[in-house]
Amino acid sequence: MSVCIHTSWGDIVMEEKGGALRSCTLPTWHRAPRRPFKVTGVSSTDGVVTAKTLRDVGQFAKACFEGRAATLPSFVFPDGPAFHRKVWKALLRIPAGRTQSYGALARRIGHPRAARAVGQACGANPLPLIIPCHRVTAAHGALGGFSCGLAWKELLLDRERDGAH
DNA sequence: CTAGTCGCCGGTA
């Protein structure tokens, strides 16, 4: 029922149901650990996960942390309030290697003053990595926040930027 | 550049 991506920064757990992801949780790191980040393996926490799911998720995670464009594994679009869903949909349209500010995203979905509410929706995203809330930054270059700790956001953006050379 | 203020909006208790 769940896939585990082992990394030097701890395990990333993706809950899966019928071959489709429903949630993704990563260990919280407010500051980056000293050791370099590395994906060390992928496994399922029980015998139920199919080999295909395992392979898809593993490849996605790899690509994700190498900054390469990755095919999304199949996932169920999360349930939630209409506004949140609107934000999450918009997130899926930000390509790897690019970022957009909370305010700009707010304008894009037709709520020009709702920058802060956009932040809320990002924080409520049940599928980080898949739904790329890390690509939303504060205006004028500041990083903004990240629910699992800013270290991840920084890592992901760095890798995507390098990968997008 | 930093620190503080103030207005903003949508979700939740």
Added chain:
DNA sequence: TACCGGCGACTAG
């Protein structure tokens, strides 16, 4: 109704 954010724009220093 009140409160609280992964914000942003605007001041002062």
